[in-house]
Amino acid sequence: MTSVLSLEDLEWISVDQTTSSRTRTSGVGVEPLRRRGTRTEVVPRSPRRKTAAATSERQRFDSARRARRKQRRRQVRRRRVVAIVLLALTPIFYSYVSTMMQPSSLPLGIRSVEWVRGHQGAWLVNDLEALYYGWSGPSQGGPTLRALPRVGSTAVRAVGGHVGYRPAMIVPILRPRLAGEGVWRSTGRLVSGAAPVLVSTFRSEAAYPRIVAYVAWVDHTRTQLALYPGRYEPPGASPRGPMQVPYPQRWRLLAAFNSGFTYKDARGGFSVNGVTATPLRVGQGTLVAYRDGRVDVINWTQGPTPGPDIVLARQNLPLIVENGRPNPLLADPSLWGSTLGNAIRVWRSGVGIDRHGNLVYAAANDQTASTLAAILIHAGAVRAIQLDINAEWPSLIAYGQHGVKSPAKIVPNTQQSPNRYLSPDDRDFFAVYRAIRNLPLVPSR
Numbered sequence: 001m002t003s004v005l006s007l008e009d010l011e012w013i014s015v016d017q018t019t020s021s022r023t024r025t026s027g028v029g030v031e032p033l034r035r036r037g038t039r040t041e042v043v044p045r046s047p048r049r050k051t052a053a054a055t056s057e058r059q060r061f062d063s064a065r066r067a068r069r070k071q072r073r074r075q076v077r078r079r080r081v082v083a084i085v086l087l088a089l090t091p092i093f094y095s096y097v098s099t100m101m102q103p104s105s106l107p108l109g110i111r112s113v114e115w116v117r118g119h120q121g122a123w124l125v126n127d128l129e130a131l132y133y134g135w136s137g138p139s140q141g142g143p144t145l146r147a148l149p150r151v152g153s154t155a156v157r158a159v160g161g162h163v164g165y166r167p168a169m170i171v172p173i174l175r176p177r178l179a180g181e182g183v184w185r186s187t188g189r190l191v192s193g194a195a196p197v198l199v200s201t202f203r204s205e206a207a208y209p210r211i212v213a214y215v216a217w218v219d220h221t222r223t224q225l226a227l228y229p230g231r232y233e234p235p236g237a238s239p240r241g242p243m244q245v246p247y248p249q250r251w252r253l254l255a256a257f258n259s260g261f262t263y264k265d266a267r268g269g270f271s272v273n274g275v276t277a278t279p280l281r282v283g284q285g286t287l288v289a290y291r292d293g294r295v296d297v298i299n300w301t302q303g304p305t306p307g308p309d310i311v312l313a314r315q316n317l318p319l320i321v322e323n324g325r326p327n328p329l330l331a332d333p334s335l336w337g338s339t340l341g342n343a344i345r346v347w348r349s350g351v352g353i354d355r356h357g358n359l360v361y362a363a364a365n366d367q368t369a370s371t372l373a374a375i376l377i378h379a380g381a382v383r384a385i386q387l388d389i390n391a392e393w394p395s396l397i398a399y400g401q402h403g404v405k406s407p408a409k410i411v412p413n414t415q416q417s418p419n420r421y422l423s424p425d426d427r428d429f430f431a432v433y434r435a436i437r438n439l440p441l442v443p444s445r
Contacts, residue, residue, distance in 0.1 A: 129390075147178060149212060153185060153400065154186045154195075172202060181202050185198060189399070191435070196432075200379075213363075214362070217380070221293070223434065226431040227314055230243055230424075238275075239275075255398045256421040258349060258429055260317075271312065272312045274308070282302075291440040300315060321352055322383055326370060330370045330373060349361070350387050352385070362376050362379055391413070392415045395413050396409070396410040
């Protein structure tokens with residue numbers, strides 16, 4: 001039997017198909033369909049089922065809203081913490097950047113370490129240095145060196161004679177003696193027929209046969225000692241001067257070497273030409289130069305300012321050598337450097353005076369204050385002080401036949417240029433000039 005569909009039937013079929021499609025795709029919130037005969041109509045859902053669905057939907061919405069609120073609160077807290085940290089770090093960041101932007105003779109790495117040391121971080125730097133140097137320190141024994149670094153030019157062997165006193169060859173500590181070991185050599189310049197500055201090398205400890213000591217001897221009768229403030233050391237220097245070897249004096253420059261610790265680390269006195277930048281302290285080892293040309297290393301017993309007969313005075317800790325012997329105070333490690341004391345082996349330098357009134361400079365790697373004192377004694381010093389320590393600071397530079405055109409590093413400091421004292425330097429330093437009559441003061445130009 002054939003059924004004829006009316007227009008109303010077609011409308012119900014259309015509604016049926018559309019609603020079924022929606023029910024299949026969404027599955028939620030659409031009324032179920034019920035077929036009655038040839039028609040399909042929407043059957044209303046019971047009120048209880050509608051309420052449960054609405055409640056579930058509302059719970060999901062509330063849960064999502066609470067999650068969003070928690071996330072926003074966490075974000076606000078994080079932003080506040082970041083803002084507080086940035087606010088706290090702003091002065092530190094400003095201090096570091098402004099310090100790094102200032103002129104300096106040092107590379108960025110060294111300046112960064114010194115900045116940390118000078119801003120309440122000395123304990124951290126000291127601990128890290130102690131760990132590093134303790135880990136990388138030398139081992140006893142092992143094969144000895146087969147040759148020594150060559151320093152200077154012509155060997156000088158004369159002792160006494162018409163040229164005046166010349167030091168004897170340094171007795172070797174290890175046998176057999178290596179070629180040139182302990183032999184004094186000229187740096188290439190003569191004054192009054194003799195070399196005013198002599199240099200040499202030798203192995204300084206039998207237990208560490210690969211350690212090399214670099215030493216220099218300065219004839220006080222042919223030279224003049226000068227002391228110059230650096231860009232930042234000492235902090236109270238005024239006038240600060242050229243902060244380098246003055247151009248008009250370079251024609252007679254023979255050598256230059258490093259000074260002592262910073263004022264903050266050692267509180268050492270500093271005085272030049274009657275102007276005292278930092279007061280001298282009783283009991284401190286002091287390198288002095290007099291108006292009559294003499295130089296000396298003494299235990300300071302006077303007041304905070306030197307007398308009129310003293311041209312320059314630079315202090316750095318107590319004497320490490322006294323009466324030709326190590327100072328018994330070397331047993332106290334707290335006296336020999338606020339950074340590493342006496343126990344850690346690092347680059348160290350020092351200066352002393354021999355029994356004839358001549359200067360003796362020494363520097364070597366892997367040294368304690370005690371072993372540095374032993375080097376200075378072996379090189380002829382009867383009194384001596386420690387100067388600066390750590391790899392970046394010890395410098396001994398000689399200026400040979402061509403003067404400042406051909407500076408030569410006697411101490412092999414890889415972190416400093418041979419022209420170190422020919423341009424403004426951050427630290428104070430000593431210069432050794434050819435002596436000139438009637439010029440007792442340190443020349444500033």
